[in-house]
Amino acid sequence: xxxxxxxxxxxxxxxxxLVATALALFVIDSINPHTKNRSLLAGTTAxxxxxxxxxxxxxxxxxxxxxxxxxxxxxxxxxxxxxxxxQMALFFMxxxxxxTALVAVASYDYMGDHAYxxxxxxxxxxxxxxxxxxxxxxxxxxxxxxxELASLPSYALVSILKDNRGSVEGGLKYFLIGxxxxxxxxxxxxxxxxxTGHLQLEAIADNLQGAGEYGGLxxxxxxxxxxxxxxxxxxxxxxxxxxxxxxxxPAPVAAFLSSASKAAGFVIAFRVxxxxxxxxxxxxxxxxxxxxxxxxxxxxxxxLGNFAAATQDNVKRMLAYSSxxxxxxxxxxxxxxSADGGEIVMGAAxxxxxxxGFMNTGAFLFVALAEYWGVGRTFEDYNGLSNQAPVAxxxxxxxxxxxxxxxxxxxxxxxxxxxxGAIQAATANSAMLIVAAALVVNSAISLYYYARLVKAVWIExxxxxxxxxxxxxxxxxxxxxxxxxxxxALPVFGPIADAALEAATVAIS
Amino acid sequence: MNxxxxxxxxxxxxxxxxxxxxxxxxxNALMFLMSVEIMVNAANINLIAFALYHGNLTGQVFALFVMxxxxxxxxxxxxxxLVLYRNFRDVDVTVPTTMRW
Numbered sequence: 001x002x003x004x005x006x007x008x009x010x011x012x013x014x015x016x017x018l019v020a021t022a023l024a025l026f027v028i029d030s031i032n033p034h035t036k037n038r039s040l041l042a043g044t045t046a047x048x049x050x051x052x053x054x055x056x057x058x059x060x061x062x063x064x065x066x067x068x069x070x071x072x073x074x075x076x077x078x079x080x081x082x083x084x085x086x087q088m089a090l091f092f093m094x095x096x097x098x099x100t101a102l103v104a105v106a107s108y109d110y111m112g113d114h115a116y117x118x119x120x121x122x123x124x125x126x127x128x129x130x131x132x133x134x135x136x137x138x139x140x141x142x143x144x145x146x147x148e149l150a151s152l153p154s155y156a157l158v159s160i161l162k163d164n165r166g167s168v169e170g171g172l173k174y175f176l177i178g179x180x181x182x183x184x185x186x187x188x189x190x191x192x193x194x195x196t197g198h199l200q201l202e203a204i205a206d207n208l209q210g211a212g213e214y215g216g217l218x219x220x221x222x223x224x225x226x227x228x229x230x231x232x233x234x235x236x237x238x239x240x241x242x243x244x245x246x247x248x249x250p251a252p253v254a255a256f257l258s259s260a261s262k263a264a265g266f267v268i269a270f271r272v273x274x275x276x277x278x279x280x281x282x283x284x285x286x287x288x289x290x291x292x293x294x295x296x297x298x299x300x301x302x303x304l305g306n307f308a309a310a311t312q313d314n315v316k317r318m319l320a321y322s323s324x325x326x327x328x329x330x331x332x333x334x335x336x337x338s339a340d341g342g343e344i345v346m347g348a349a350x351x352x353x354x355x356x357g358f359m360n361t362g363a364f365l366f367v368a369l370a371e372y373w374g375v376g377r378t379f380e381d382y383n384g385l386s387n388q389a390p391v392a393x394x395x396x397x398x399x400x401x402x403x404x405x406x407x408x409x410x411x412x413x414x415x416x417x418x419x420x421g422a423i424q425a426a427t428a429n430s431a432m433l434i435v436a437a438a439l440v441v442n443s444a445i446s447l448y449y450y451a452r453l454v455k456a457v458w459i460e461x462x463x464x465x466x467x468x469x470x471x472x473x474x475x476x477x478x479x480x481x482x483x484x485x486x487x488x489a490l491p492v493f494g495p496i497a498d499a500a501l502e503a504a505t506v507a508i509s
Numbered sequence: 510m511n512x513x514x515x516x517x518x519x520x521x522x523x524x525x526x527x528x529x530x531x532x533x534x535x536x537n538a539l540m541f542l543m544s545v546e547i548m549v550n551a552a553n554i555n556l557i558a559f560a561l562y563h564g565n566l567t568g569q570v571f572a573l574f575v576m577x578x579x580x581x582x583x584x585x586x587x588x589x590x591l592v593l594y595r596n597f598r599d600v601d602v603t604v605p606t607t608m609r610w
Contacts, residue, residue: 141571148578152585159589168589168596169605175589176541176602179582180532183548186575187525190555190568194518197563199571217518 011064011076011085014052014093015132018100021048022125029118036117038108042474045104045121049128053097060090060499067506075506077138081200084138087503091350092135092267095357099260100128102482106365107252108474110372120160124256127153131264138275139200140189143268147185147232150264151178154257158249170248177241181231188224191217192276201276208281219286222277226293229272232265234258235301235327243308246320246364251371254316255364258323263353266330270346273334274508294335295431299438302328306442310449313378316367318449319360322403325442326356332418332439336425336432343508345421347501352414354496355402355489359411362482363399366392369475375466379452384462388469392476393457395483400450402486405443410489415443417497517558524551538590538600542583549579 024044028035035041059065065075065086076085104121111120130150137143155178159171189199195211195218196204211218231238246254273290283289305325312318333349336342369392375381386393402411422436489496524547531544553572560568590600597604 141567141574144571145574145578148582152581155585155589159592162592163596165596165605165607168592169607171589172538172593172602172605175586176538179542179545179586180548182582183528183545183552186549187521187552187555189571190521190552190559193568193571194514194555194559194562197559197565197567199567 008076008078011059012078012083012136013059014056014090014097015129015136017048017052017055018097018125018129018132021045021052022122022129024048025118025122025125029122038112038117041117041121042104042108045107045125046101048125049097049100049104052128052132053094053101056090056093056097059085060087060094065090065506066502081202082139082142083133083136085136086506087499088267088270088350088507089136091354091499091503092263093132095263095354096128096131096135096260098485099256099263099357099361100124102361102365102478103252103256103260105474105481106255106368106478107250109472110250110252110368110475114160116160120157123153123157123160124253127157127256128260131260134264135267137268138202138271140192140204140272140276141199143272144182144186144189147228147268148182150261151182151232154178154253154261157253158245158257160253161250164248166248167250168248170245173248174241174245177238178231181228181238184224185228185231188221188228191221191224195221201272204276205278205281208277208285211285215285215287218282219288222282222286222290223293225272226269226297229265229269230297233262233269233327233330234265234324235331236297236304236324239301239304239324239327242324243317243320246323247314247317251316251364251368254320255361255368258320258364259357259361262323262327262330263357266333266349266353269334270349270504270507274337274346279337291335291337291429292431294331295429295435298328298331298335298435300328301325301331302438302442304328306445310445312449313380315370315377315379315382315453316364318379318453319363319367322446322449323360325446326352326360326403328442329415329418329439330356332422332435335435336422336429337508338425338428342421342425343501343504345418345425346508347497347504348414348417348421350500350504351417351493351497352411354500355410355414355486358482358485358489359399359402359409362395362479362486363403365475365479365482366396366399369472369479372472372475373469375469379456380460380463382453382456383460384466385457385469387462388466389471392479395479396457397454398483398486400454404447404450406447408490410486410493413490413493413497415439514558514562517554521551521554521558524548524554536601536603538586538593538602541602542586542590546579546583549575 133146161167195214309321336345402409528548556568
């Protein structure tokens with residue numbers, strides 16, 4: 001069909017485009033070190049991430065990463081299986097690049113008077129590169145390196161407002177917990193290596209049987225790996241950095257971390273646990289079914305996130321806790337895996353992460369807009385904003401109801417798939433019924449605090465008089481685009497669901 | 510090699526626990542950073558000992574990567590601790606408490 005065949009390494013194009021954009025930003029910065037040309041810098045970032053998005057979608061449609069037997073072009077393995085480009089990798093590269101593009105456009109206004117423009121955008125592209133590489137990493141070595149490549153720029157991004165105490169404090173807390181969890185993660189890797197003698201994921205799976213006498217080491221190693229994933233996805237027990245880091249960070253950075261970084265954390269968890277630790281042989285060696293850990297984590301994470309969110313007065317902090325709650329929903333994707341299936345829950349978790357990427361980024365960008373206006377941070381400060389900014393507040397309503405899972409918005413459908421998947425998984429593991437019940441109860445609770453924000457902007461009267469509010473082009477464009485994506489996710493939900501389910505099937509088999 | 514592998518694992522676990530103890534008890538951000546380094550180096554001991562035990566070089570090569578990444582992490586960490594000192598006039602991690610839930 002094709003006139004010429006692209007070389008294998010071209011399958012990594014989305015990640016390569018992201019890193020090339022980061023280097024281009026460095027070149028711009030070295031030619032003109034103090035440039036404040038925001039259009040050039042934000043434009044380069046946005047074009048680069050949109051190009052990565054386009055290529056990732058094109059590859060998905062063209063069948064890269066689908067097994068040849070299913071009519072695709074085959075899963076591409078690179079560097080001796082250290083990196084692998086399959087449907088799941090492309091799916092998450094799509095999520096990362098679309099969030100990066102939205103955040104870059106929004107940062108044009110939000111970071112308008114910041115002294116270090118080029119540094120900000122290049123750090124963001126480097127973090128995006130790390131996240132895209134995490135999607136393709138297929139060995140504990142590449143996973144760890146990609147994870148650090150995503151984390152290190154993120155620490156700097158959170159604390160980039162150097163004279164703002166909140167930003168520095170958030171960055172410090174994020175860094176300290178991140179450093180601790182990456183130390184635990186690398187120690188877990190060393191234990192898994194000790195038990196199996198390999199770091200490449202398929203090789204680990206092949207050598208699980210030989211690890212029989214080191215079952216304890218392997219089990220401890222897996223537990224420590226879960227710690228590393230929990231940090232990256234902001235789930236219990238390493239969730240407590242999230243509220244502080246998101247509240248202190250510039251709001252576009254909080255949007256970036258809570259959507260793209262969380263999705264990237266989930267893709268490595270999905271890949272490690274489906275490829276390296278298949279359920280039956282692993283249970284035989286360590287004596288415990290690892291889905292049990294994820295069942296507990298999913299229930300605790302979603303309950304803690306939602307209850308804490310319901311008690312907040314600060315909007316950004318409420319969104320931070322709701323982001324922890326959504327990590328709990330996505331964890332169902334791992335909790336519901338069973339020896340003979342689980343494509344539906346994992347596919348549903350991937351859909352949820354994609355839709356969440358739009359609606360959560362949009363919600364944080366609305367907070368960015370409110371911070372840009374300087375209206376304040378609590379629910380009361382948001383009262384009556386719809387009088388001055390109806391369009392943005394309408395978009396906010398879409399984000400909130402989609403996050404809460406109100407039909408017919410995208411957030412409802414991904415939760416619906418998660419629920420049906422969990423019910424189906426309950427035939428193999430009855431504990432999944434509790435998870436499904438927790439999902440429903442928590443969604444109901446979440447409606448309270450999401451609706452509270454919508455009520456504040458649309459129904460309440462402002463506490464004090466307010467001047468007319470500016471309409472920053474970049475922020476408005478990003479918010480409206482995110483809202484359109486959240487709504488458009490509805491008619492195209494069929495193809496999205498197919499793509500996610502197919503990707504999950506390829507990853508599990 | 511005459512030393513059984515168990516001793517290496519015990520050594521690395523002892524180092525890891527020392528690091529973890531340091532993180533839980535120290536209030537100085539720099540001491541915190543050093544404790545994290547001890548934990549990472551405990552993992553390196555494991556990796557290198559197991560590389561010898563299994564007879565492949567994967568672990569040794571990965572240990573080199575881990576050292577490089579740990580250095581990069583410290584560089585970022587020192588930068589953040591520097592701005593912390595500029596803003597709070599202290600490197601005590603219990604001082605910055607403007608945000609609480």
